[in-house]
Amino acid sequence: MHDTDRAALVTALKTRARTLRLHVLRMGECVGQGYVGQGLDIADLMAVLYFHTLRFDPARPDWEDRDRFVLSIGHYAIALYAALAEAGVIPEAELDTYGADGSRLEMSAAESLPGVEMTGGSLGHGLSQAVGMAIGLRLDKRPSRVFNLLSDGELQEGATWEAAMSGAHYRLDHLYAFIDCNNQQADGPPSQIMNVEPVEEKWKAFGWDTRRIDGNNIDAILAALEEAGRVSERPHAIILDTLMGKGVPLFERREKLHFIRVGREEWELARKQVSEVL
Ligand SMILES: Cc1ncc(C[n+]2csc(CCOP(=O)(O)OP(=O)(O)O)c2C)c(N)n1
DSSP states (O other): OOHHHHHHHHHHHHHHHHHHHHHHHHHHHHHTEESHHHHHHTHHHHHHIIIIIOOOOTTOTTOTTSOEEEESOGGGHHHHHHHHHHHTSSOGGGGGGTTOTTOSSOSSOOTTSTTOOSOOSSTTOHHHHHHHHHHHHHHTTOOOOEEEEEESGGGGSHHHHHHHHHHHHTTOTTEEEEEEEOSOBTTBOHHHHSOOOSHHHHHHHTTOEEEEEETTOHHHHHHHHHHHHTOOSSOEEEEEEOOTTTTOHHHHTOSOOSSEEOOTTHHHHHHHHHHHOO
């Protein structure tokens, strides 16, 4: 790819990421609270996946040869809804129902919504499901790849490591795990709750192809995916160092961001802050 083409792609994806962040704020404002920090921190990855990497058809979310995006961390649903609305899988107006009684957009994602591959909520199960899907797709001789997003908190769950072991054993090179290292879990930083570092060395020791990048840098995400795509016989772990609340300095500065409540007057400022930066 020429440098100019690459620069244009990065700019287009940054614009998408900004729109996804605005969708996240829209959902958060409707309920006055939510997993807004996570939606903002992972928007760059979601922009790359949904507007560059994933093979899917918004008009046919259950197309059998689609790539699978498996969200381990159900509470990151806000980021997935933003991407599904922007991609045209669900109506944008439905974002206003996020977290409301009877809404399809539950605070933790559920398979009843088109485009959601896994019902989340209980952490630590996503990678096992992704491994199972990857094995099944291979047996069915389908071209689909499986992309799993998990959190640093989920590295404290034993099942994650059983799945990591089996992914390497079965040489699932069409399986990609993104680990969102935002250095937060419900009660503080993992280093204080239960240390998960050194993350990259652990995945490497389990036999995965690994790299660790700035997860809020779109160029770096693209490069990591390109490099990983050239490695065969091993599943790929892409460790993302991200900043919770990314794009809204008002939130980035907060100490605890796992589930935030935001004052009525702060949403306007948050939108302004997101809109100002590309
Ligand atoms: C098995 C399980 N244990 C506990 C919880 C409660 N819980 C929901 S979100 C969360 C925080 C987990 O931290 P992390 O996954 O790193 O998320 P982040 O703080 O980055 O949103 C916890 C403990 C859960 N949903 N499932």
